[in-house]
Amino acid sequence: MPELPEVETTxxxxxxxxxxxxxxxIIRNGSxxxxxxxxxxxxxxxxxxxxxxxxxxxxxxxxxxxxLIIHLGMSGRMQIINGNAxxxxxxxxxxxxxxxxxxxxxxxxxxxxxxxxxxxxxNEHFLIKSLGPEPLSENFNAGYLYQKLRAKKQxxxxxxxxxxxxxxxxxxxxxxxxxxxxxxPQKQSLKLTKKDVNKLVNAIKFVLNAAIQKGGxxxxxxxxxxxxxxxxxxxxxxxxxxxxxxYQCQNPIQKIILGQRxxxxxxxxxx
DNA sequence: CTGTAGACCTGGAGGC
DNA sequence: TGCCTCCAGGTCTACA
Numbered sequence: 001m002p003e004l005p006e007v008e009t010t011x012x013x014x015x016x017x018x019x020x021x022x023x024x025x026i027i028r029n030g031s032x033x034x035x036x037x038x039x040x041x042x043x044x045x046x047x048x049x050x051x052x053x054x055x056x057x058x059x060x061x062x063x064x065x066x067x068l069i070i071h072l073g074m075s076g077r078m079q080i081i082n083g084n085a086x087x088x089x090x091x092x093x094x095x096x097x098x099x100x101x102x103x104x105x106x107x108x109x110x111x112x113x114x115x116x117x118x119x120x121x122x123n124e125h126f127l128i129k130s131l132g133p134e135p136l137s138e139n140f141n142a143g144y145l146y147q148k149l150r151a152k153k154q155x156x157x158x159x160x161x162x163x164x165x166x167x168x169x170x171x172x173x174x175x176x177x178x179x180x181x182x183x184x185p186q187k188q189s190l191k192l193t194k195k196d197v198n199k200l201v202n203a204i205k206f207v208l209n210a211a212i213q214k215g216g217x218x219x220x221x222x223x224x225x226x227x228x229x230x231x232x233x234x235x236x237x238x239x240x241x242x243x244x245x246x247y248q249c250q251n252p253i254q255k256i257i258l259g260q261r262x263x264x265x266x267x268x269x270x271x
Numbered sequence: 272c273t274g275t276a277g278a279c280c281t282g283g284a285g286g287c
Numbered sequence: 288t289g290c291c292t293c294c295a296g297g298t299c300t301a302c303a
Contacts, residue, residue: 003296074296110280112297
């Protein structure tokens with residue numbers, strides 16, 4: 001589920017927990033991508049959430065004395081539950097609150113996600129320190145991206161998914177943004193013109209913003225909720241549409257593997 | 272330094 | 288029904 005729009009949507013959904021005080025944290029399975037700090041309960045009991053922010057696909061749960069950095073991996077979810085319904089399979093970490101009958105659950109079947117308690121300068125943390133700019137910030141612009149791409153021999157799709165270059169562009173939105181920019185995913189990065197790069201930057205911002213507006217819509221199952229009007233409510237333009245007609249030209253969408261990840265494009269619309 | 276394959280892990284879909 | 292293979296939203300690490 002989680003590409004940047006889903007993480008941002010999750011962040012917004014967690015905002016009601018700001019100012020709430022932790023009563024208890026139960027670690028049911030701490031073997032995520034990195035082991036969860038077993039002292040989390042001791043560290044955070046009676047502490048209040050000051051704010052909840054995001055950097056790349058990391059959620060920051062900010063406390064006065066430190067930050068809990070959470071990544072959702074491939075299959076993670078954060079869910080607020082009313083009442084005391086018992087934890088389900090893959091609910092690995094449970095947060096309970098004082099003066100509030102709500103429970104926050106970290107659910108992650110594949111356990112590719114992570115949780116780190118950080119009290120030192122967060123931008124120096126090993127997960128954070130070498131991240132590229134936020135795609136929706138002004139720091140991510142055509143001038144910046146063109147400079148970065150001009151010496152890169154790898155294909156543009158792989159470059160886009162390199163978090164040193166720009167964060168938050170995952171497998172789905174990389175394909176989608178390249179389609180909107182009429183650029184083939186396998187094109188060498190250094191062959192993009194300034195015009196290409198300009199179009200690409202705008203497309204990345206557009207697809208991410210549109211998905212955030214829709215509350216995160218990465219998966220096809222989202223379309224079944226209301227598959228009527230609007231760009232994202234319909235379907236992705238290319239992702240997951242191998243063999244189906246391109247919405248622009250009706251030619252079948254192609255699937256290729258780049259960097260071990262499925263990539264989709266239209267060979268007529270993208271050059 | 273650059274670029275790529277492998278690794279981590281579970282579950283769902285599809286073939287036989 | 289059961290077993291097998293393949294595939295999935297991410298990204299760190301090891302190695303050429």
